[in-house]
Amino acid sequence: MNTFTQRLDGYRQRVEQQLDRLICADHSLEPRLQLTMRHGLLNGGKRLRPALVYLSHRLCSDAPANDLTDRAAVAIECIHSYSLVHDDLPAMDNDDLRRGLPTCHIAFDEASAILAGDALQCLAFEHLSAPGDNVPAALQLRMLNLLAQASGMYGMVLGQAFDLSHVDKPLTLEQLQAMHAHKTGALISAAVELGALSAGVTDADKLEPLRHYSRLIGLAFQIQDDLLDIEGNTETLGKPQGSDLTQNKPTYPALLGLEGARTRLHQLHDEAVEILRTFGPTADDLIALTDYIVHRDH
Amino acid sequence: MNTFTQRLDGYRQRVEQQLDRLICADHSLEPRLQLTMRHGLLNGGKRLRPALVYLSHRLCSDAPANDLTDRAAVAIECIHSYSLVHDDLPAMDNDDLRRGLPTCHIAFDEASAILAGDALQCLAFEHLSAPGDNVPAALQLRMLNLLAQASGMYGMVLGQAFDLSHVDKPLTLEQLQAMHAHKTGALISAAVELGALSAGVTDADKLEPLRHYSRLIGLAFQIQDDLLDIEGNTETLGKPQGSDLTQNKPTYPALLGLEGARTRLHQLHDEAVEILRTFGPTADDLIALTDYIVHRDH
Numbered sequence: 001m002n003t004f005t006q007r008l009d010g011y012r013q014r015v016e017q018q019l020d021r022l023i024c025a026d027h028s029l030e031p032r033l034q035l036t037m038r039h040g041l042l043n044g045g046k047r048l049r050p051a052l053v054y055l056s057h058r059l060c061s062d063a064p065a066n067d068l069t070d071r072a073a074v075a076i077e078c079i080h081s082y083s084l085v086h087d088d089l090p091a092m093d094n095d096d097l098r099r100g101l102p103t104c105h106i107a108f109d110e111a112s113a114i115l116a117g118d119a120l121q122c123l124a125f126e127h128l129s130a131p132g133d134n135v136p137a138a139l140q141l142r143m144l145n146l147l148a149q150a151s152g153m154y155g156m157v158l159g160q161a162f163d164l165s166h167v168d169k170p171l172t173l174e175q176l177q178a179m180h181a182h183k184t185g186a187l188i189s190a191a192v193e194l195g196a197l198s199a200g201v202t203d204a205d206k207l208e209p210l211r212h213y214s215r216l217i218g219l220a221f222q223i224q225d226d227l228l229d230i231e232g233n234t235e236t237l238g239k240p241q242g243s244d245l246t247q248n249k250p251t252y253p254a255l256l257g258l259e260g261a262r263t264r265l266h267q268l269h270d271e272a273v274e275i276l277r278t279f280g281p282t283a284d285d286l287i288a289l290t291d292y293i294v295h296r297d298h
Numbered sequence: 299m300n301t302f303t304q305r306l307d308g309y310r311q312r313v314e315q316q317l318d319r320l321i322c323a324d325h326s327l328e329p330r331l332q333l334t335m336r337h338g339l340l341n342g343g344k345r346l347r348p349a350l351v352y353l354s355h356r357l358c359s360d361a362p363a364n365d366l367t368d369r370a371a372v373a374i375e376c377i378h379s380y381s382l383v384h385d386d387l388p389a390m391d392n393d394d395l396r397r398g399l400p401t402c403h404i405a406f407d408e409a410s411a412i413l414a415g416d417a418l419q420c421l422a423f424e425h426l427s428a429p430g431d432n433v434p435a436a437l438q439l440r441m442l443n444l445l446a447q448a449s450g451m452y453g454m455v456l457g458q459a460f461d462l463s464h465v466d467k468p469l470t471l472e473q474l475q476a477m478h479a480h481k482t483g484a485l486i487s488a489a490v491e492l493g494a495l496s497a498g499v500t501d502a503d504k505l506e507p508l509r510h511y512s513r514l515i516g517l518a519f520q521i522q523d524d525l526l527d528i529e530g531n532t533e534t535l536g537k538p539q540g541s542d543l544t545q546n547k548p549t550y551p552a553l554l555g556l557e558g559a560r561t562r563l564h565q566l567h568d569e570a571v572e573i574l575r576t577f578g579p580t581a582d583d584l585i586a587l588t589d590y591i592v593h594r595d596h
Contacts, residue, residue, distance in 0.1 A: 033459035091408035110389035122450035152420035161331040
């Protein structure tokens, strides 16, 4: 592993240790709930969103990641995980496998999966609102409100609802972008902004370039996801290659063509990196992550 | 209507006006999500939990209810409503009717109901964390953390999980109490404490009698619910009378006998009122609500 992938792995371990400590099934009145939550949360995820939180903090500050950075990384992964647990449900995407493992409602049951998802969402807000040492309450509150806005009826959930109601219906490029901007983009943008906020960067003019950056990589992330579904390897992906096509889901390659989608992906990448370069050498790791998002194979 | 029921109706209208303004379907990318949320939220609920927030504030302060009192009342009703939307799902209690109306997954569809519940939970935390004028951030954060603790894996969701995993299994009185203390009690206790916190009462020794009071009425509320299922009127209840019995759910009357349950209900009521009397005349309305909880017919 090179230095960057080692650092990425370090962030992954750092957030997973916290997630592991947070949910204990041993002394619960109902251990099955906690076990289902752990299954949905500790399942080999890439932890890209926590990495974005840590690297955005690093971009904005010379100081090491602090308590609020950690909390934001944990909270955003709880939100992301709950959304996957619910998305996989029979009434939603009806997926039996995620990252090569049975989904929560298969490993446990549907009611447990619904409740575990509910509890994971709640845990995100509980953890981010818990009292800490030397934590400015106003900043903590602002971060919480940002995460809630990104997750809810005008953010992630809206994108998911739009997606479900347009299965088997043709989408324009504009509609496809609006869907992904909500469904995956909102949380990716929140991750970047939360990292900056935890570093004490709160002015709109300083946050704006980061917001722009985050919208570009949110879109790039989704295009690469679509390309992997066509070009990727079932084993590496942990889900059947080609599943978007067989489910007749609208994708960027379907609208732009394979070459068109690849070209757009690289345009987005280059524009995103250009923004980061204005921050100087502290941006190096976030640039490396941006490269990784575009070149990843799963 | 007497003065108290007029005041109760006033609180109901006050919270419903806020809920109504909060969710607008007109300009949404996906109006169906917001319509499902409105169906789950604005459906003729009694708004007992918001009333507890307002009356607990009134108990603790001569000043009128403030911005934080309103936000807490709205947030707790969003949490309560999301839990009902998810509880009614086919994989959970599989209920087609609530308060005489089709449940969300019947009026819309299962996926919409899951997503609307998710969005309602998120809305609670978004609304309670939104910036306000003259609101102390530390207090707001504490209220948010309290609500999250009461709602999640050691509160309401835990109670629901325990309930589901014990359908058709005998429960001891102790287990039944523990289940209800989580499933309904945690949110009722949170309502009382949130009202007090919004009035600036933050010391543990001042909050402790209110916590004790809230545990008593949480239990009383559930016993009256069980009694209404046996003695109530299907039309007034908005659900089939006797449905607990036919679903073989554990209840207080089943464990204590009808007379035993009634006696316990009145003991709890009297003990709760005794605590409130120590607060003097500002407790009158909360005492009236306590009477109402025990004597209500739906």
